[in-house]
Amino acid sequence: xxxxxxGHNDLLLRLLLAPEKREEIWLTGEGRGHLDxxxxxxxxxxxxxxxxxxxxxxxxxDAELMAQMxxxxxxxxxxxxxxxxxxxxxAIEAAGHLMWMERASGGALRIVRSxxxxxAAMAEGVIAAILHMEGAEAIDEDLNALHVFHAxxxxxxxxxxxxxxxxxxxxxxAYPSAPDTGPGLTEAGKRLVKECNALKIMLDxxxxxxxxxxxxxxxxxxxxxxxxxxxxxxxxxxxxxxxxQLDMIRESRGMVGVNYAVGFLNEDGCxxxxxxxxxxxxxxxxxxxxxxxDHVGLGSDFDGAEIPEVLGDVAGLQGLIGAMRDHGYGAxxxxxxxxxxxxxxxxxxxxx
Numbered sequence: 001x002x003x004x005x006x007g008h009n010d011l012l013l014r015l016l017l018a019p020e021k022r023e024e025i026w027l028t029g030e031g032r033g034h035l036d037x038x039x040x041x042x043x044x045x046x047x048x049x050x051x052x053x054x055x056x057x058x059x060x061x062d063a064e065l066m067a068q069m070x071x072x073x074x075x076x077x078x079x080x081x082x083x084x085x086x087x088x089x090x091a092i093e094a095a096g097h098l099m100w101m102e103r104a105s106g107g108a109l110r111i112v113r114s115x116x117x118x119x120a121a122m123a124e125g126v127i128a129a130i131l132h133m134e135g136a137e138a139i140d141e142d143l144n145a146l147h148v149f150h151a152x153x154x155x156x157x158x159x160x161x162x163x164x165x166x167x168x169x170x171x172x173x174a175y176p177s178a179p180d181t182g183p184g185l186t187e188a189g190k191r192l193v194k195e196c197n198a199l200k201i202m203l204d205x206x207x208x209x210x211x212x213x214x215x216x217x218x219x220x221x222x223x224x225x226x227x228x229x230x231x232x233x234x235x236x237x238x239x240x241x242x243x244x245q246l247d248m249i250r251e252s253r254g255m256v257g258v259n260y261a262v263g264f265l266n267e268d269g270c271x272x273x274x275x276x277x278x279x280x281x282x283x284x285x286x287x288x289x290x291x292x293x294d295h296v297g298l299g300s301d302f303d304g305a306e307i308p309e310v311l312g313d314v315a316g317l318q319g320l321i322g323a324m325r326d327h328g329y330g331a332x333x334x335x336x337x338x339x340x341x342x343x344x345x346x347x348x349x350x351x352x
Contacts (some may be wrong), residue, residue: 003122004317005339006048007227007257007299008132008206011035013053014303015097016090026101034302034313037108040127043317046339047118047128049156049227052094053304054087054137056080056163072269075174078163082137088145091138095152098131111153115347122339132204132227135161135170141188143195150199155350156227157196158204159189159212167192168212175269177238179245184211185219193219200350205229205249206239206259206299213245222349223254228299230264231286235279237264246290255345256291257299258283260307273309277323280308284324284337293333297341 014033015022021030029036035045056079068074102111109127112118121128131153139145139157146154162170167189169182185193193216196203205213205226217224226249232240241249241256249256258280263271265279287296300307302314311320324334 001044001318002321002335002338003044003046004298004321005046005118005128005342006302007297007342008049008051008134008259008304009035009300009302010051010053010134010304011302012050012094012097013055015101016094017055019093019097022097022100023104027104034300034307037105039313039315041108042315043313044321045127045314045317046122047112047130048300049130049132050098051132051134051304052091052138053134053161054082054090054094056082057086066271069173069175069263069269070271072175074269075172075177078170078172081164081166084137084140084145084166087137091133091149095131095149095154098129102129113153113155114352115343115350116352118343118346130155132156132158134158134204134207135163136165136167136192139167139192141166143191146192146195146199146201150201154201156202156204158207158227159185159192160207162207168215169209170207170212171209171238174238175263176236178210178236179213179232179238179240179242180210181238182209182211184209185215190215190219197221202346202349210242210245217248217252222252223345224249224252225255225345225349226299227257228259228301229256230259230283231290234283234286235264235267235269237269239264243290246287250291250295253295253345253348255295255297255341256287257297257342258287259305260300260302260311261305262308263306265308271306273306276308276310277320277327280320281323281327288333293336294341294344297337297339
């Protein structure tokens with residue numbers, strides 16, 4: 001079984017929305033979602049980025065929005081900015097759920113803060129969990145909360161999740177659309193980049209618009225990383241990265257984790273999960289050709305997206321490994337995509 005290190009999941013959101021069911025969700029599985037401890041073990045899930053993501057306080061008709069994505073073209077409205085005071089409490093609660101998961105796992109999962117700790121956990125067969133923040137609503141403009149979350153274990157942060165923050169603007173969910181959809185980073189966003197560099201917190205470019213991407217590329221001294229994004233040249237969704245952006249990531253010795261969301265994989269942007277492995281393999285081919293074999297990995301978006309039926313959930317990861325082999329990827333490349341490239345970029349970002 002080839003271990004898989006994953007760039008993004010939203011399991012903490014499931015716990016945040018149903019805390020009374022967290023033992024069932026995490027320890028035994030509830031028959032829903034993509035992730036739980038038994039299925040992670042079954043699929044060879046070695047670790048990854050566990051995202052603090054905050055749902056918008058104002059309810060939206062998710063069924064109606066998803067229906068629009070079924071029939072491209074579409075351009076979905078984004079929720080409003082969440083103020084810091086409304087975001088901080090649920091963000092701390094989500095971080096607490098990951099800490100509870102570590103304790104409740106009986107040693108099967110460990111929160112890690114360095115590449116060396118990831119390697120040690122993998123050597124012991126322990127799932128390595130990185131605390132990540134998808135959208136920095138819970139960080140104040142003075143960045144005091146950034147230091148608090150860093151002390152909790154935060155080692156990766158995306159300044160935005162599509163909706164705006166005080167730090168910048170994200171891309172809307174739109175097809176077809178370029179990612180050049182708004183202004184760049186605010187002055188607070190530029191300070192955030194510098195402070196994340198100083199604290200060795202990885203900056204995630206997924207969901208960020210093109211001008212914000214360019215600002216981080218100009219300001220940051222770390223490799224450029226998009227934890228769960230695909231190729232715009234193949235699927236012209238605003239959420240995907242242009243070849244120009246991919247070239248900048250390659251030049252920085254950065255990384256892209258392929259997103260399993262079918263709407264960002266399928267060429268026509270449709271939410272059709274029945275197309276097998278071909279869309280994902282096509283994006284992998286393009287990213288490898290553009291970035292090189294050392295800068296491509298996996299970024300599932302488990303529990304945050306509709307994924308291919310052929311994969312199903314985290315227990316199906318070895319099927320993906322088999323599909324890459326059948327596609328002609330050699331053993332060395334498969335291991336790079338599965339986990340080695342993530343370890344490499346984290347060492348380059350965090351240090352040893």
